Amino acid sequence: MNTQTVISKEDFAKFREFFYRKTGIQFDDNKRYFVDKRLLERIEATGSETFRNYFVNLRFQASGDELQQLVNAMTVNETYFFREEYQLKCLVTHMLDDLVRRKTDHSPIRIWSMPSSSGEEPYSIALYLLEYWKGIADWDVELIASDIDTSILRRARQGVYSPRSVHNLPPKLLEKYFARCSNGDYQLCDDLRQSVEFTRVNLMNPADLRGYRDFDVIFCRNLLIYFDDLSRRQAADTFFDALKPGGMICLGHSESMSRISSLFNVRKFPDAIVYQKPLEAR
Structure with a gap:
């Protein structure tokens, strides 16, 4: 240097x-x-x-x-499988059932994970749906995962993780969905890797956000803490536009949409607090 x-x-x-x-x-x-x-x-x-x-x-x-x-x-990428698991439980026990009751066209359930980091969050969502949501046999799910960091997206697509990244996974899921590598890391199975579409998105660039619409659920956890008030409000507007009426967003445990934007309604489920786009909104 x-x-x-x-x-x-x-x-x-x-x-x-x-x-x-x-x-x-x-x-x-x-x-x-x-x-x-x-x-x-x-x-x-x-x-x-x-x-x-x-x-x-x-x-x-x-x-x-x-x-x-x-x-x-x-950009900082610090995550692991089943992080803030209570929200994943809320997804499969309350949120999805609430959403599908209002679906009249049986269109796919669309979930957006932003930022995706190295893939632990979107793959955790896919694992939870497969293992714990009874509706998975009846509904198609589109899982989109986005990040601003192109190098971390390459890692996410490869699906190779250290023992630390998978330490929260139950042993039976680790054995079922991962193969042990010669260096001690874990390779996620092809079926799960192919179930997630990874894309590069900068939330501050309107050109990047074209086509990101009609989501039923958004996970945006531990990103807004790096933004100032103006950027947080801009991000909240972006997520509001990206959700279907009645769609829901999950934030990190230290983040609160109520302190950022008045556009969303607070939904208090037994497992978690999430934020919902009003049904009458367009």
Whole structure:
């Protein structure tokens, strides 16, 4: 690494504003070490001599390839199977039954996992549906999983996980759906990997969101904590538009849609609190 390259306070402020406008993610001052380290790695990888040279190229590069590489470096992907399992239980014991009672056309149930990270969440949803939802034999399910990070999407499609990622899974499910690799990791079976469609989406880019409509359920857990109030409201509007009337969204345990937007109704099920698009909304 070029030890002569220094990210000044002014450089950090410029970069932070640029990255926020592109992604909605806000870096506080206490993230300086993390941001500087990733920036210096990208400056070195691109052969730029200074932050200024790198930043000019980043802003005006027509292809956007380096911006994507930077996004991949800056996003945090920390997850595991059956994380916040109470919401998965709520999905199969209450939410889906509530939704299918109102379906008159027997159209597929559409579920969106955003962000997907390395796939543990959408694959957990698929596992839970197969194992615990009695309606799975009668209904088609479309499971879409999206993330802004292209490198993490490649990992998700491969479906290979460390022992830590699968530590919450019951042994019988681990044996049923995974094969042990020679290095000790676990490979998810082909059928489950093919049941999820992975796509790249930036919630702050309207062009990315075309076609993301008519979802019955959205899982967006532990993403909005990285946004400021304005970006959270924008994300809430996006999810509202993406849901069918009566559709529901699950947030992370420390997140509350009620503090972000008044568009949704609060639904209190025995297992979890979720947020519902009003039936009369369009």
